[in-house]
Amino acid sequence: MAHQRVLLAVTGGIAAYKIPELVRALRAEGHTVRCAMTPAATRFVSPLVLQTLSGQAVRSELFDPAEEGEIDHIALADWADAVVVAPATANVLARMAHGLADDLVTTLLLATRAPVLVAPAMNVNMWDHAATRANVELLRARGVAFVGPEAGWLACGWEGEGRMASPADIAEATLQVMGPRSLQGETVLVTAGGTREPVDAVRALTNRSSGKMGYAVAREAARRGARVVLISGPSALETPGGVERVDVESAVEMRDAVFKALPDATVVVMTAAVADFRPAQAAARKIKKEDLAEEEGLTLELVRNPDILASLAEQPGERVVVGFAAESHDVVEAARRKIERKRCDLLVANDVSRAGAGFDSDTNAVWFVWPGGDVEELPLLSKAEVAGRILDRVEKLREERG
Numbered sequence: 001m002a003h004q005r006v007l008l009a010v011t012g013g014i015a016a017y018k019i020p021e022l023v024r025a026l027r028a029e030g031h032t033v034r035c036a037m038t039p040a041a042t043r044f045v046s047p048l049v050l051q052t053l054s055g056q057a058v059r060s061e062l063f064d065p066a067e068e069g070e071i072d073h074i075a076l077a078d079w080a081d082a083v084v085v086a087p088a089t090a091n092v093l094a095r096m097a098h099g100l101a102d103d104l105v106t107t108l109l110l111a112t113r114a115p116v117l118v119a120p121a122m123n124v125n126m127w128d129h130a131a132t133r134a135n136v137e138l139l140r141a142r143g144v145a146f147v148g149p150e151a152g153w154l155a156c157g158w159e160g161e162g163r164m165a166s167p168a169d170i171a172e173a174t175l176q177v178m179g180p181r182s183l184q185g186e187t188v189l190v191t192a193g194g195t196r197e198p199v200d201a202v203r204a205l206t207n208r209s210s211g212k213m214g215y216a217v218a219r220e221a222a223r224r225g226a227r228v229v230l231i232s233g234p235s236a237l238e239t240p241g242g243v244e245r246v247d248v249e250s251a252v253e254m255r256d257a258v259f260k261a262l263p264d265a266t267v268v269v270m271t272a273a274v275a276d277f278r279p280a281q282a283a284a285r286k287i288k289k290e291d292l293a294e295e296e297g298l299t300l301e302l303v304r305n306p307d308i309l310a311s312l313a314e315q316p317g318e319r320v321v322v323g324f325a326a327e328s329h330d331v332v333e334a335a336r337r338k339i340e341r342k343r344c345d346l347l348v349a350n351d352v353s354r355a356g357a358g359f360d361s362d363t364n365a366v367w368f369v370w371p372g373g374d375v376e377e378l379p380l381l382s383k384a385e386v387a388g389r390i391l392d393r394v395e396k397l398r399e400e401r402g
């Protein structure tokens with residue numbers, strides 16, 4: 001995925017002031033970035049800034065002999081692995097929709113065969129205008145990908161939809177349009193994070209899961225073109241771009257959310273660390289030590305939580321189910337027993353006691369345990385790489401099952 005060539009077409013909206021940050025985000029992913037600007041865009045952000053940050057000459061004129069001599073516009077259109085239009089004005093959307101080629105940017109957009117991603121940014125009334133709506137529909141129907149706009153306060157003083165997606169989300173969406181699309185058409189349901197089981201109004205039982213593994217799976221599945229539903233326990237992580245996130249707290253809430261999303265899911269990856277037990281009774285008010293006798297302890301009665309992974313095997317429908325097992329000892333043997341009980345297609349076992357693996361770590365050391373007991377040991381990898389290996393296996397299983 002690294003070293004892709006991104007042509008960033010900048011048009012004349014106020015959000016152009018965020019484009020230097022986008023250039024940096026794209027370069028941080030390892031891409032080579034070249035910028036082309038409309039004349040209006042140069043009024044909002046300096047070509048010199050974009051040239052300095054991209055490390056490449058910036059073009060803004062179609063008919064300038066010096067610019068055209070450096071790299072001609074057709075060569076530039078051919079050079080790109082993806083074209084990103086950010087910010088995309090109402091004006092450029094109209095010109096793209098109608099096939100105009102009256103400046104460098106629109107000529108490049110007509111000439112390129114690379115996937116095109118647009119990040120619209122404009123006043124809410126411009127975005128809602130029937131002309132813009134029709135142009136957006138036309139472009140979508142032609143396969144142009146969109147990221148944003150988002151709702152919120154706009155620079156023009158209005159509140160509503162029209163704010164450009166964040167540079168991080170645009171960089172993520174760029175990876176998605178250049179991705180292998182090998183999970184296109186699939187709906188991937190991912191659970192992530194730990195659950196939080198209420199004890200009283202202020203306390204809860206939880207675990208140390210950060211959600212990093214599940215978020216990495218969700219991000220990678222979206223990059224491969226899947227529709228992704230991420231059901232997350234409390235987590236500080238940002239939702240990966242293009243992923244639909246459902247927030248839950250307890251195991252029971254997680255089960256309900258999983259069952260609601262299940263009918264559409266063709267792949268389920270259950271990375272969440274779901275609490276096995278919850279307090280039998282959650283007190284509505286805070287339990288105060290003053291209400292207990294001096295030196296008296298507190299005994300909590302715990303009841304079992306639903307086993308979400310095991311219950312999936314009983315659900316109708318054809319889908320690939322991947323489970324996770326976090327173990328602190330006898331990892332492989334425990335995982336072999338678990339896959340028999342849970343009847344999933346693949347169990348990913350990890351040793352949470354090992355340094356550099358398990359909870360809150362950016363790396364993970366896992367074993368793939370297959371039905372029947374076959375085991376594959378993976379080296380210490382980043383969680384993003386582990387996510388990729390899991391989805392490679394999922395794709396193979398989907399293929400084998402036609």
Ligand SMILES: Cc1cc2nc3c(=O)[nH]c(=O)nc-3n(C[C@H](O)[C@H](O)[C@H](O)COP(=O)(O)O)c2cc1C
Nearest residue numbers: 011012013014015038040041089090091092121122
């Ligand atoms: C201060 C200012 C801010 C503007 N912001 C936007 C904007 O956010 N989105 C938009 O579609 N047009 C915006 N415009 C209008 C465009 O600059 C104008 O339509 C221009 O023709 C766009 O040219 P281009 O699409 O070739 O870049 C703004 C204009 C001004 C003067």
